[in-house]
Amino acid sequence: MLARDEKGDRMITTPTRSTRAGTLVRAFALLLTTGMVLPGCAERTAPSATERVDVLPLIPAPVEAERGDGRFRITAETVVSVAQNDAPARDAANHLARLLRDTRGLALAVREELAPSPGSIRLQLDPQSPVAQAEGYALDADAEGLRIRARDAAGLFYGAVSAWQLTSADAGRDAVETDVVEIPAVTIRDWPRFGWRGQLLDVARHFHDVDTVKHVIDAMARHKLNVLHLHLTDDQGWRIEIKRYPKLTEIGAWRTPPGAGRHGTPQRYGGYYTQEQIRELVAYAAARHITILPEIDMPGHAQAAVAAYPGEIGVTSERPPVAVDWGVNPYLFDTDERSLKFIQGVLDEVLELFPSPFIHIGGDEAVKDQWEASPAVRAQMRQLGVKDAHAMQGWFNAQLAKYLTSKGRRLIGWDEILEGGLPDSASVMSWRGVDGAVAAARLGHDVVLAPAGWMYLDNLQTERSDEPNGRLAVLPLSRVYELDPVPAELTADQARHVLGAQGALWSEYIPSRRHIDHALFPRLAAVAEVAWSPMAARDWDGFLARLPAQLQRYRALGIGSSDGAFAADIGIDGGPNTVLSGGPARIALGNQTGVGQIRYTIDGSEPTLESSRYGAPFAVTLPVTVKAAVFTEDGQPLAAARSRHFDREALLTVDTQGLRNCHDGGPLGLRVPLLPDMPGMDTPVYNVDLFYACWTYPQARLDGIAGIRIDAARLARNYGLAHDQSKVHQYPSSTPQGELEVLRGCDGELLAKVALPDGAILGEQFILEALLPPQEGVHDLCLRFTAPIEGPLYAIGAVRLIEATAQSPPVRY
Template sequence: MTRRLPTFVLAFACLCAGVTAALPAAAQARDGVIAVIPQPAQVTPGEGRFTVGADTPLVVADGDKATARTAAYLADLLARTRGLRLRVQHGPAPAHAIVLQRDPQAAVAQAEGYALDVTPEGIRVSARDDTGLFHGAVTLWQLLTPDAQHGPVTLAAMQIRDQPRFAWRGLMLDSARHFQSVAEVETLIDQMAQHKMNTLHWHLTDDQGWRIQIKRYPELTRIGAWRTPPDAGRNGEPKRYGGFYTRDEIRQVVAYAAARHITIVPEIDMPGHAQAAVAAYPQLGVTGKRPEVSIDWGVNPWLYNVDDATFTFIDNVLDEVMALFPSTYIHVGGDEAIKDQWEASPAVQAKMRELGITSENALQGWFIGRIGQYLDKHGRKLIGWDEILEGDNLPADATVMSWRGLDGAIKAALLGHDVVLSPAPDLYFDHVQSDLPDEYAGRLGVKSLQDVYAFQPVPAVLSAEQARHVLGVQANIWTEHIPTFAHVEHAAFPRLDALSEMAWSPPAARNWQGFLARLPVQFGRYRAQHINVADSAYAVAIGADRNLALATGKTTVTLSNQVGQEAIHYTLDGATPTPTSPRYDAPFNVTLPTTVRAASFAADGTALAAPRERVLDRAALLNVSGDLLQNCRGADFRLRLQPLPDAKSAQPVYLVNVFDTCQELAPTWMDGVTRIHVDAVRLPRNFALAHEQKLVVSRPHATAFGELVVHADRCDGPVLASLPLPDPARSARNFSLDGALPAQQGEHALCLIYTAPIEGALYAIGQVSLTP
């Protein structure tokens, strides 16, 4: 399948063609480190080498169908990524072959473990179970793709003994907020398998969409699977957004994952995040009214009712879900259920009195407990977000997924419940990976590749006995701000590499510098499979002393990237940097005008990121992107938003604070500046803030639709300009504001505040231009 990638990703792919491993094959074995992610538990170097070529047979030695499937998978993967087409044969192994065998006496006893031996006579992969053999085949594939070349590969002799650290190695995909095709979900599953991840948590229902066909309740997908976007039919926004997976498609995806030894855990959210279900069947809700399927991100108020008819519906839905998904665990959500509707309902309050329940939080505990009992009767286990700990009815075998930091995990383990660590923001992949101008939409603050790699999955306060309740870790890809699958890939990769090593490798095998040395090889594997991998960790940030440049016509330039170890080369004439361009070793001085372009390079001279550019002249230095504006003091929440929530786009992106449209421009040399020009944008205010709505700042406005007010130095400083906003009904989404500024000398900050009514659109700034 061919897919169009963003321009800078394509440039990166072209520059990086031919990336080779930082560790040559012979050195890999000697050092006990191999270019594999996740790093195996134990690697012992051997003597000699073995070359795998087109004439090397791939032998299924045990006659087992599962082994044959693993051999076919390995052969197909090698053919697609290395152009190396191995013939699969059955029976006794000839000399100089690759042998796959499920063996009860294999050297690794732990489930999912495997043994891999490379000798001058051949390669042997063995395991005691089918899953371990599959993982061994994946490791062998990585060994056989040490660079971007095609054809034969020579491996150093080695002995690998490997098994996972954690039983739950998960990734959550949110298909409720934005919908992915079956092919796209399968692409993600492929990459999970190549990283030895074993659990796809599939978020299938929420306020914004119901994505799973339930035969007994057709309205769930006829109505609940579709929403009308805020700007339906305008500027590229679809008139109708949504979709769902048929029962046959669900079966297909489940089988596809199972063939790659991945279990899919479905999530059917309750008692909150139920608006799409209530839109389909209003009697399921508390009020009896039919809402629209939500277009608002955040916390919506719609809850399931607590009467017997609602539980009959939920039980029937779970029956069909369990028939489609063979997983032991069924995820029931349980998060962010604000209780306003329950509090206001006489019927719900009467039910609480009947049950002897004195709080709505305890009622949620009773609700979840009832669902847990139903799942128990059907041989399944309940798992939910850490709010399920509220109340006293949680089944003893229920598992808690801790998302509100580590507290939920600690509490669950102390109470004897198994737990999966999935905390925000540490493992929330909808957080952006960098603060670079070309970063995709998402939540701030930045959660870099190194941040993910450094996460410690077992809370230090737990004893060894309590720590046994930690089943593993999971990262979450919430898709409120991730409308396309290319964006899903950008959010996931390469952070999934860090996650996989955290989840699989023993702590002693984890090393940040070693991980970075192996990552360029993995980038080559991504390119061979057309994966839209983010280069944020290696991308160069170009810093300059802006005010020095404006005052003197000269400035000091600094170059940096997140990883801090790769060589950075740069040019000053706008040319594409190469390894022969000047190397950055220390800040340097330039005279305006100049154009700085810079890129990071591996030790062998291959590029690790697309070049980034900064133009340094007076006009450019007085043009400030909205990305560089800071929130006003006391307002920390920030998002990078696209102008159309459901459009298939990645750019442009605007930085906003949904609680307070007040931003500050850092002190700027203002000599000669007499005018301000602002590229402004009107965005949908599609945020359900629940009880936090009271925190949204409303300001008086002097004109009909509000204005952009420019203050000097402080947000309560003198007003320099007040720029009226146009009529939203008669103006384009993007518009310009211009005004005069009184003459100023020296450095001054500017505070820019929108006063538009908060009942209407959300306003953001694309660029601020100061001009003579």
């Protein structure tokens, strides 16, 4: 699948969505790493909020904001005032009061008043508000008080969010005085650029409970997002109770994980939402002006449903297990009348639960092998005059669209639904770049932008070794912020079909709430600004200047956001070989954004604002432990301290993040845990290429090296690769269980071979050691497993070269 590289004219290959399928393509990964700051680069310091008085701590950026003279002082006696019988204002006022209590410790009274009392915060539904746009608001603050007016309830709510942000710029600081807050006099006129401002949460691959979904809803509301796209069904689990078909949850909601019983992996994994819980979530979201968009994936990604009712909806009568393989699996819904009636029965209950005007039917990655192999489906295609299986999916989608239209709803699906012809009423969500959005808008269909290259938040945020599991195509904060949801190829009339944009958080590698927080934040702030703010109000440096206040709010709210964009990268200037060859050891520091002051120590102590400030690479004597933390210019933390120890052993060691692929030296495809359903974030992680069990230790200095030590593991090979399965490479083996081979370059001399241990226990970690013949010079070392590709997926956690004179465990063949 090809997508235009927006930074140039070359074409790049985008990943499939689910594995997506298998390794993410390296050109895509390299594209996403643009904007990285290499260690040793000079700091690019964003001014702090106290230095730039014109910077208001608002995310997303408002359409219009003008500073005035003076300040408004808020104390514990300040009243949040609403008019009598103004229910929308009272709801927004209560929300503001809760936020102030939770982040500032201010307990303000909400009071109905005929006229606002002096020095109060007044919220009012006003048909004459100066902002006429839907969801817009007017906010005015001066020494006499703060006033929020809007023509609809959503506008009042978002005005309350902005008022909270103005009062919480320093929320969470240890020394802050919580019972008095001063905000600048300001006039704000604000409304969203797009009516669709969304975030997808995949609860099918890994189930996330009601409290976790509410946690995401709350965070979305604080970012002025208004569509929660719940991906409720997939091959690995069916997560919504359908009373007419109870086996969908009795059977389809549960799977037997790879490595069950090991390392905390449960024997049975899954879960689902009862209809009562769904209603609770819908109401909870609605109170925060968020619509929940349900996705029932069809006709593909259907294995959990087929496992529950193979005779009713399966193309064959075979009952498969609920899938444990991420990616593209072969099971489809049948196309006959019985299957369609079943689907309509499911939709009837979905429509009763979700008032969303749109219903998402998926439609992506539907491998047509089962349809093409079925005499009944082929006969149906001939009867319908359908030319091929892609067109058959178009017919299938048309039946769903017709049914949803008859119920007053609209169908939306992933951009693959364009391939078989699109019903007139259907809308498209473009994930394979922006081309699907362009094509659909030109045909007159409404579109939502959720392109993988900008909005797939399960991609790692940095290239750091301390990142948890995820996809290795790094998606930095800056890349998310770059997206303009209106593709330049569209005319003004076509651009009117762009409903908005949304982020996506697929959960193959997001098993816990902690993983969700790490992946979403702070990138959700960039998603919010992309979807809300006009391009004229967006500015990357301004966003960075406003972001520290947002990070403080996250801390105050207990959100475990990632600080990777600001965290210090610690390395050897010129690389380890400069020291191994006898040169001086010089430490280079930097971070991804190039923002903030980096303070460091080399004596083992924790860095503070009193520690040395980094300006240029500095000399050290090995062994040494370098610790570095990053602060704003006014002394607030941007990133927690990071630590790295340097000695000769460390210089000779490359961890899984430092290993590269054997073909072009780029990153590998996935960063996976020891077992796919292990709980917690502290699981060991391994970078793997699903198609080649081959890693490169780049630029190994082999002078004086006598051996090699590899930390290895057996992982689950739980990846549905569909038609890409034939691309998985099998290296020739000398033994049934296979070996690890060490070569000088991937096409060079075989230096060592060590047999893999017997057995196939998933989640087993082990050490492989081998002697190396004397070598000279610097070479890439190729390490590859020759184990059968039908068995476990072997992986490497770290590689260490052993010097002939080093005191180390004995090496063996």
